[in-house]
Amino acid sequence: MGFLAKNIGHRRILMPLHIAHSRRESLMDLLTYANNNVPYYEGRYDRFLSDAPALSNEDFYKAFAQTPVTTKQDLSDYNDRFQTRSLSGKIDLINDGAPPNALQALWSLFIRKNFKISISTGGTSGTPTYRWLDHHDANVMAQSFLESFHMNGWRRGESFVVYYPLQSYFTDTYATFNNWLHHLFGFCVVPFETVDRESVLRLLQTLQDRKTTLLVIFPCVLQRVAEIMKAENMPPYEGLKYINVSGEFFFDCSKAFIQEMFPNARIEITYGAVELGELAHQHGDSSFDYKVFNTYAYVEDGDHDAMIITSLQQQAFPMIRYQMEDKAHIVNDPDGTQYLMNLEGKNTDFLYGADGGKYYASFFNTMVNDLNAECTGNIIHFMMRHEGVRADLNFVLKEQNEAHQTYIIHESRKIIAETFPQFSDISVNFPDHFNHDYTRKFKIIGEGDGLSEVVGGYYKRKAS
Structure with a gap:
């Protein structure tokens, strides 16, 4: 310049x-x-x-x-x-x-x-x-x-x-x-x-x-x-x-x-x-x-x-x-x-835990950090979607590793089941990446598809 x-x-x-x-x-x-x-x-x-x-x-x-x-x-x-x-x-x-x-x-x-x-x-x-x-x-x-x-x-x-x-x-x-x-x-x-x-x-x-x-x-x-x-x-x-x-x-x-x-x-x-x-x-x-x-x-x-x-x-x-x-x-x-x-x-992006407390994104950040400590930092992204009694945990891995996946499935299910007993159906998935509509805010924790909130900056219209 x-x-x-x-x-x-x-x-x-x-x-x-x-x-x-x-x-x-x-x-x-x-x-x-x-x-x-x-x-x-x-x-x-x-x-x-x-x-x-x-x-x-x-x-x-x-x-x-x-x-x-x-x-x-x-x-x-x-x-x-x-x-x-x-x-x-x-x-x-x-x-x-x-x-x-x-x-x-x-x-x-x-x-x-x-x-x-x-x-x-x-x-x-x-x-x-x-x-x-x-x-x-x-x-x-x-x-x-x-x-x-x-x-x-x-x-x-x-x-x-x-x-x-x-x-x-x-x-x-x-x-x-x-x-x-x-x-x-x-x-x-x-x-x-x-x-x-x-x-x-x-x-x-x-x-x-x-x-x-x-x-x-x-x-x-x-x-x-x-x-x-x-x-x-x-x-x-x-x-x-x-x-x-x-x-x-x-x-x-x-x-x-x-x-x-x-x-x-x-x-x-x-x-x-x-x-x-x-x-x-x-x-x-x-x-x-x-x-x-x-x-x-x-x-x-x-x-x-x-x-x-x-x-x-x-x-x-x-x-x-x-x-x-x-x-x-x-x-x-x-x-x-x-x-x-x-x-x-x-302030609405939280889940109630078994103790009645509100659990926000920082809880899941800590969970992923703890999992990564045992997986040589292989987790590079995380997203949770939930609806009713179902919770879908999605982990993106840097490298596919069967031992890491087995560990993550077991430990993450245990953590979620103990902390959030309202979820009786917990799945763990390993997508290559998350497809996302960039006119919507990306939410770490989201109900349904998690795409309810539009980003700002669109001239006098809904983001499409």
């Missing part, structure tokens, strides 16, 4: 945020703006804003915690009311899903900066809702991604590649501007319809041609890329320094296998949401622990294993005390730094 990206793309178009405010000041600015300019929040914070200046820090946050919570149902029911009034005069950049031509896009995006754009959230219902971005909020979201890349080790001035499903997050539109994107921002998009030999070869060639240091990808997609590389006897790709994944969790066994195929890459995971942007990045070696981006988000404990998150910088479509149905333990350092520890993902 050269002069244009360093001096224009990342300094004039994607403008770094310069925020000197404390979190308290950021919250006050946000609430004042939303209270006066966003119909959904209008007048909601009159009392709080009147009382807040006289409150101590402790009392300020206690009072803020008493203000209303916003749910995804609210976002769906009152979507138009979340838009700031200033959006009404802006140009819908991708009207009805039709991308603009190159001149229109460049003029609206980078010269007039007078656009608005809508992207869909994910959702368990299969029917997404939407959020809107203008230039300011699009820049905030972009900067939150760049913050996660920076924590992964990447630096401005280095090239990166995004490998996402076709049409999600406008990948097909971006791909038509790849040369401009590469010169202005140092990145390009490689969209795919299916992850197969041809698409993997195209990805690897792009990484090489663009002298890429960072790959941005979903965990289940990265897993499949690594599986195909091994199955097709492709050599490990040594030229990649960093891999940033988000949107799903992957197990220790998957990460270890992927590391073999990308031996020099620092593989880390970021937590975020379409509604809020990127919020936190992996802290330490565990993919279940995260450090919150304090500039971008404030996180509170919610009821019923949920988190309440406020996006501190968004104005066009503010998310204030938005309830995320994800389970984590929130740790607050004395200096205000926040951590999400033992982040398990969606």
